Amino acid sequence: MSTPAASAPPASAEVVASALAGAGYLADDASALVCFLAQRLGKPVLVEGPAGVGKTELAKATARATGRPLVRLQCYEGLDEAKALYEWNYRKQLLRIQAGGDDRDGWSSVHDDIFAEEFLLARPLLQAIASPEPVVLLIDEIDKTDQEFEAMLLEVLSEFQISIPELGPIAARSEPIVFLTSNNARELTEALKRRCLYLWIDYPDLERELEIVRLHTPEMDERLARRMLEVVHEIRALDLHKAPSIAESIDWARTLLLIGAQDIDRETFTKTLGILIKHQTDLELVAQRVGVSLEARSRLGVDGK
Amino acid sequence: MSPGPGPFGSVPEAGPPGLTARLLELVGALREEGLRVGTSEILDALEATSSVTWSSETAFREALAATLAKSPEDRRVFDLVFGRFFFRAAEAEAIRQDLAATEAEAGATPGDEQDIDLEALAQAVREAVAEGTDPQMRDLARLAVAALGRQGEGVGVVGVDVQRIRRALGLQTHAGRRDDEPDPDEGPTLDRESINAFERHLRRELERRLIERTGTLPPARPLADLDRALPSNPAQDLAAVHRSVKMLKRRLATVGHEHRGRRHSSVVDVRRTMRTALETGGVPLRLRYRPRRPRRPEIFVLCDVSTSVTSASLFFLSVLHALHDAFRKLRSFVFIERISEVTEVFARERDFTEISRKISSDGGVADVSGYTDYGRVWLEFGEQVARDLGPRSTIIVLGDARTNGRAPHAPALGAVTARAGRTFWLNPEPRLYWNYGDSVISAYEPFVDGVFECWTTQHLEQFVGLLAGQAPEPQPR
Numbered sequence: 001m002s003t004p005a006a007s008a009p010p011a012s013a014e015v016v017a018s019a020l021a022g023a024g025y026l027a028d029d030a031s032a033l034v035c036f037l038a039q040r041l042g043k044p045v046l047v048e049g050p051a052g053v054g055k056t057e058l059a060k061a062t063a064r065a066t067g068r069p070l071v072r073l074q075c076y077e078g079l080d081e082a083k084a085l086y087e088w089n090y091r092k093q094l095l096r097i098q099a100g101g102d103d104r105d106g107w108s109s110v111h112d113d114i115f116a117e118e119f120l121l122a123r124p125l126l127q128a129i130a131s132p133e134p135v136v137l138l139i140d141e142i143d144k145t146d147q148e149f150e151a152m153l154l155e156v157l158s159e160f161q162i163s164i165p166e167l168g169p170i171a172a173r174s175e176p177i178v179f180l181t182s183n184n185a186r187e188l189t190e191a192l193k194r195r196c197l198y199l200w201i202d203y204p205d206l207e208r209e210l211e212i213v214r215l216h217t218p219e220m221d222e223r224l225a226r227r228m229l230e231v232v233h234e235i236r237a238l239d240l241h242k243a244p245s246i247a248e249s250i251d252w253a254r255t256l257l258l259i260g261a262q263d264i265d266r267e268t269f270t271k272t273l274g275i276l277i278k279h280q281t282d283l284e285l286v287a288q289r290v291g292v293s294l295e296a297r298s299r300l301g302v303d304g305k
Numbered sequence: 306m307s308p309g310p311g312p313f314g315s316v317p318e319a320g321p322p323g324l325t326a327r328l329l330e331l332v333g334a335l336r337e338e339g340l341r342v343g344t345s346e347i348l349d350a351l352e353a354t355s356s357v358t359w360s361s362e363t364a365f366r367e368a369l370a371a372t373l374a375k376s377p378e379d380r381r382v383f384d385l386v387f388g389r390f391f392f393r394a395a396e397a398e399a400i401r402q403d404l405a406a407t408e409a410e411a412g413a414t415p416g417d418e419q420d421i422d423l424e425a426l427a428q429a430v431r432e433a434v435a436e437g438t439d440p441q442m443r444d445l446a447r448l449a450v451a452a453l454g455r456q457g458e459g460v461g462v463v464g465v466d467v468q469r470i471r472r473a474l475g476l477q478t479h480a481g482r483r484d485d486e487p488d489p490d491e492g493p494t495l496d497r498e499s500i501n502a503f504e505r506h507l508r509r510e511l512e513r514r515l516i517e518r519t520g521t522l523p524p525a526r527p528l529a530d531l532d533r534a535l536p537s538n539p540a541q542d543l544a545a546v547h548r549s550v551k552m553l554k555r556r557l558a559t560v561g562h563e564h565r566g567r568r569h570s571s572v573v574d575v576r577r578t579m580r581t582a583l584e585t586g587g588v589p590l591r592l593r594y595r596p597r598r599p600r601r602p603e604i605f606v607l608c609d610v611s612t613s614v615t616s617a618s619l620f621f622l623s624v625l626h627a628l629h630d631a632f633r634k635l636r637s638f639v640f641i642e643r644i645s646e647v648t649e650v651f652a653r654e655r656d657f658t659e660i661s662r663k664i665s666s667d668g669g670v671a672d673v674s675g676y677t678d679y680g681r682v683w684l685e686f687g688e689q690v691a692r693d694l695g696p697r698s699t700i701i702v703l704g705d706a707r708t709n710g711r712a713p714h715a716p717a718l719g720a721v722t723a724r725a726g727r728t729f730w731l732n733p734e735p736r737l738y739w740n741y742g743d744s745v746i747s748a749y750e751p752f753v754d755g756v757f758e759c760w761t762t763q764h765l766e767q768f769v770g771l772l773a774g775q776a777p778e779p780q781p782r
Contacts, residue, residue, distance in 0.1 A: 013357065013364060030367045033357065037371060040356045041349065048377070090585050184377075193375040194343050197353075200377055 009039045016065075025054070025061030026212050034199040035062060044157045044178035046142075046193060049201035051183055052245020056140055058201070059179035063136035068177070071131070072138045073124035075145045081152055085162055087121045115166035125156055126170070134174035142192075143182040150192050158195045204246070206233055212246060217253045227264055228253060235276065235286055244276040251275050325351065328369075331390050335373060338382050342373055392509065427474045434499045446506035449474060450514065467507045471500070571595065603634040603697050605725070607686065609704030611641040611677040621703045621733070624765065626651065636690075640704075642678045644685045677707060679745070680714030687721050694724040702730045702753070706739075706746040713745045719752040728752070731759035731768060 010016050016039070017032035027035065035058070038045045047055045063070035073084055093114045122130060128137040142150070156162060160172035180196065182188060204212065209229050214220060229249060236243045244252075252275045261268045270287060277283050328350060332342050350372040357364040366387055374383035426448060433441045449470055577593035608621050625637050629651045636648045650663050694700070700722065706713075722728040730753045732739065732746060739746045750756050757768050 029363050030371075033364055033367045034371045037353050037356060037368060041352055043349065046375070090590055094585055094588075187376075190341060194345060196375070197349075197371040198375040198380075199371060200380055 010036055012036065019065035020058075020061050023061040023064035024215065025057060025065075026208065026215060027058070027061075028201075028204065028208060031058060031199060031201060034197050038177055038179075038197055039066075041197070042175050044180060044196045045199055046180045046182065046188070046196035047199045047201060048182045048184050050203065050243065050245075052247050053201045053203055054246055055179075055181040055201055056138065059136060059138040059181070062177060062179070063138075066136065066177070068134050068136045069131070070136050070138060071124050071128040071176075072140060075139060075141045075143075075149075077144055077146070079145050079149060081149075082123070084123050084125050084149070085152070085156075086123055086126045086164060088115070089119045089121050093119050117167070120164075120167075125153075126162055128176050128178075129156065129160060129162055129172045130170060131176075132173050135176045137176040137178045139178065139180045141183060142180045143185040143188060147189060150189050154191055154195065157192070203236060203243070206230065209233075209246060209249065213250055213253050216250045217257060220253055220257055224256065224261070224263065225253060228256060231264060231269070231290060232276065234290055238285060238289060240277070240282045240285065241279040242277075242282065248276050324354065327394070328354070331369075331387070332373070334386050334390050335383065338386055340374065340379050340382060346372055388509075392512075396513065423473070430474050430503065434503050442503050443506050443510075446503060446510045450507065450510045466511050467504050470507055471504060603695070603699065604636070605690065605694070605698060605700045606635065606637040607644070607682070607700070607702045607704070608637065608639045609641070609677060609702075610639045621731075624703075636693075638686070638690075640677070640682045642676060642681065644682050644689070646690075676709040676711075677704070678711050679704070679706060679708045679749075680712045680717065683714050683717035683721060687717055691721050691724055694721070696726045698725045698727075700725045700728040702728070703733070703759075704730075705732055705734050705744060706730075706749060707743045708745055710743050713748045715745075715748045715752060718749055722752045722754075727754045729754060729768070730756040731765075732756060733760050734758065735760065 010019065013029070013033040013036040016036040017027050017029075020027045020032065020035070034045055037043070047058060049055055060070060062068075096114050096119070097110055120126075125137070128135050139153070142153075157178060160175060161169045163169045180192075203209075206226070206229050209232075210222075210226055213225050213229065214222065217225070232244055232249045232252070252272060255272050255275055256264070256268070259268070259272070269290070273283060273287060277286050328347065332347055332350075335342055350369055353368040353372050354365065357368045359365055366384075369387070370380060370383050374380045426445070430442075430445045430449060433445050571594040574593045574595040578589050578591070581591055581593055582589040606625055608625055610622070629635055629637070636646065637651060638644050638646050638648075730746070730749065734744070736758045738744065746756060757764065759765055759768060
């Protein structure tokens with residue numbers, strides 16, 4: 001479905017922010033602004049940041065907010081154009097050749113025929129480009145691919161077209177909103193970065209994360225949610241293999257709701273720690289550091305009353 | 306700042322009016338700080354700024370940042386340059402319109418100093434810093450400068466004044482007692498970041514006063530390198546060091562992979578090609594290639610852990626830690642006066658803090674005087690380890706080459722490096738300080754394949770790229 005909002009670029013960053021909020025994503029100023037600019041300038045957005053801060057979710061939310069379908073290309077090492085752009089359907093081509101191979105002058109017709117769009121298997125990038133209605137294209141974890149693949153993306157990202165040697169360039173029928181996400185596992189090439197708007201998303205501050213968590217678990221008591229996030233932030237400040245992501249704090253909130261915890265004392269904390277921390281060494285460190293401070297704090301709380 | 310007015314000595318010219326000119330000046334300043342900003346990006350920036358409201362500083366800054374600064378490091382530099390640039394632009398404008406005089410009068414007169422209750426001020430500052438509210442910190446910085454600024458004194462050494470004021474206010478990080486539990490009696494602990502923020506306000510305020518007093522802008526200085534990205538800065542948290550090394554570790558893990566494309570002299574895998582060909586009726590339409598094995602270099606790392614590189618060695622140790630995860634064939638040594646192998650320690654311990662504790666306490670570093678003796682280190686290394694070296698091995702030395710006046714024994718190093726395939730030296734000091742004092746890096750330089758300064762993660766990354774095989778390989782297959 002193509003709503004009017006999908007075709008016309010939004011008027012301001014605030015409009016984008018509220019649209020995203022409507023889609024269940026609370027964007028900070030920078031994210032909303034960059035999304036707005038992306039739609040305004042028609043440029044792809046390169047989103048970087050630690051794992052689990054909502055990079056992919058931003059693209060999904062944009063798709064929901066603009067009512068566009070989402071086309072996703074998950075990158076991995078060794079991804080090549082056959083899986084990202086297009087592929088010739090060899091079997092079908094072969095069948096076509098064999099079917100027409102009997103009569104004498106068949107070849108001349110076949111040989112023009114087998115490189116037609118009919119025999120093309122569209123992969124995500126071609127899908128996004130060729131789609132008659134505008135889409136949101138998400139190229140996830142671009143840093144996992146090879147540099148050659150990046151170079152291949154350049155044409156798609158700057159011209160919104162794909163050149164197929166046998167067919168010539170296929171231009172976009174509609175302008176997609178493109179998001180590229182990266183975990184910064186390797187430095188992306190200058191050429192790619194130059195064509196993108198850059199957005200760095202970091203862990204949100206406490207107040208914003210509180211809003212996010214309460215958006216997802218509205219039944220949760222605000223005081224408890226705040227208390228929980230204080231602990232999460234304390235954990236993030238530690239030197240861990242993997243800091244808890246936003247998704248994990250939401251999971252934790254849900255768990256706390258489920259077990260009906262009223263307060264985060266040491267026992268509930270250690271019981272539910274596995275939801276936040278997924279590394280053995282991290283577990284030990286957190287149990288040791290945060291467990292102790294939790295005890296101190298609850299003692300303080302009692303004294304305060 | 307090539308497109309704009311030159312370094313400000315006196316009251317600057319206004320330059321051509323309009324946003325485009327300002328933006329070009331800003332880009333000039335950014336380029337001077339090492340950001341690679343292309344013309345197409347300037348065009349993007351202009352287009353972006355024309356789609357946002359200029360009344361909001363955040364919107365304006367974010368729009369520029371999204372188009373001009375394309376990595377977290379660049380973003381940090383961008384924020385610094387952006388702040389400095391518009392601060393200077395505003396001050397230059399103020400001087401031109403002669404607004405300064407009245408404001409300077411209204412500022413602190415010597416009489417003010419007694420009027421402000423220091424205790425209350427320090428308390429208020431501590432609260433503001435703990436809460437991290439920006440406007441409040443700015444106001445308090447202004448107040449603190451008024452109270453403690455001591456006009457006329459310390460002209461031009463803003464940094465010294467900042468430290469003095471900070472100390473007078475009793476702002477201390479909890480870095481010193483990080484192992485202790487947070488003590489409820491000591492009030493909120495202040496983290497490094499917010500104190501830094503407060504210091505930035507102080508600095509800004511002091512600079513503003515200086516400009517008001519003298520009526521001129523000081524010459525535009527490049528950003529102090531320490532401001533930019535420095536994990537070896539002792540003031541920074543260990544966690545910050547580790548974060549950057551963690552990123553490096555991931556890059557190390559993938560390094561070389563991106564060069565494994567099939568363009569480079571790949572070998573066709575006949576079995577797999579024929580097997581895929583079955584799908585297409587035995588016609589080999591698609592070739593399959595044999596995967597290339599990444600090179601596994603043998604690395605020997607020697608790390609100076611003496612006091613002259615205390616701050617850097619923390620950084621280096623964590624680098625070593627990261628290297629150990631990435632390269633299987635790695636032997637590491639630490640040295641001060643003598644050398645000792647710590648490969649075992651790294652292999653046994655997973656936790657970095659534990660490692661650094663072990664190394665500093667019972668790592669076996671024969672540390673008689675606490676002064677580095679590079680000459681002796683080479684001799685010992687030659688005796689104990691040199692026979693394990695081969696053309697495949699790479700030696701990496703992490704140290705400042707400060708021998709404390711002892712004999713450098715450069716030929717001994719030469720004998721060692723002659724046996725190894727490659728030798729690199731990473732020096733934690735900026736190139737400017739090399740060969741000053743007791744640094745004898747130039748004596749060692751002829752014997753190694755490369756000497757690199759290495760005091761930011763960026764330097765390190767460049768080096769890692771080199772190590773992982775972008776450089777020509779002397780070793781035959």
